[in-house]
Amino acid sequence: MARIKSKDTKPELAVRSTLHRLGYRFRLHVKGLPGSPDLVFPGRKKIILVHGCFWHGHACSRGRSVPKSNVDFWVTKIQGNRRRDLRTIRKLRLAGWSVLIVWECKIKKDDWLTRVLKFLGE
Numbered sequence: 001m002a003r004i005k006s007k008d009t010k011p012e013l014a015v016r017s018t019l020h021r022l023g024y025r026f027r028l029h030v031k032g033l034p035g036s037p038d039l040v041f042p043g044r045k046k047i048i049l050v051h052g053c054f055w056h057g058h059a060c061s062r063g064r065s066v067p068k069s070n071v072d073f074w075v076t077k078i079q080g081n082r083r084r085d086l087r088t089i090r091k092l093r094l095a096g097w098s099v100l101i102v103w104e105c106k107i108k109k110d111d112w113l114t115r116v117l118k119f120l121g122e
């Protein structure tokens with residue numbers, strides 16, 4: 001089956017470029033970690049995941065809207081993605097990583113950056 005999570009999505013690029021401009025350095029899609037997390041800050045033991053609302057089943061209006069056709073297929077698929085996300089995050093936390101999810105729908109608002117900087121500074 002094709003890879004569900006597409007790399008280098010628009011919201012992810014927005015987060016990456018903003019943090020890079022602020023001087024943060026990180027690794028991308030680290031293969032050796034569960035779920036190949038999006039942004040990895042090895043020195044801080046922190047991980048940021050940028051989640052698309054639809055694919056990852058966010059509880060926002062976009063995340064809850066299911067395509068009109070093949071409803072069962074999509075519902076099953078997105079539930080599967082959510083379960084996988086939870087498993088991945090649990091594994092990362094058990095391995096000592098702090099994990100923050102940035103949702104696509106929040107990226108247009110300024111407060112995502114406040115949250116991220118607080119997370120990274122902890």
Ligand SMILES: [Zn+2]
Pocket residue numbers: 053058059060061062063103104105106
């Ligand atoms: Zn959302």
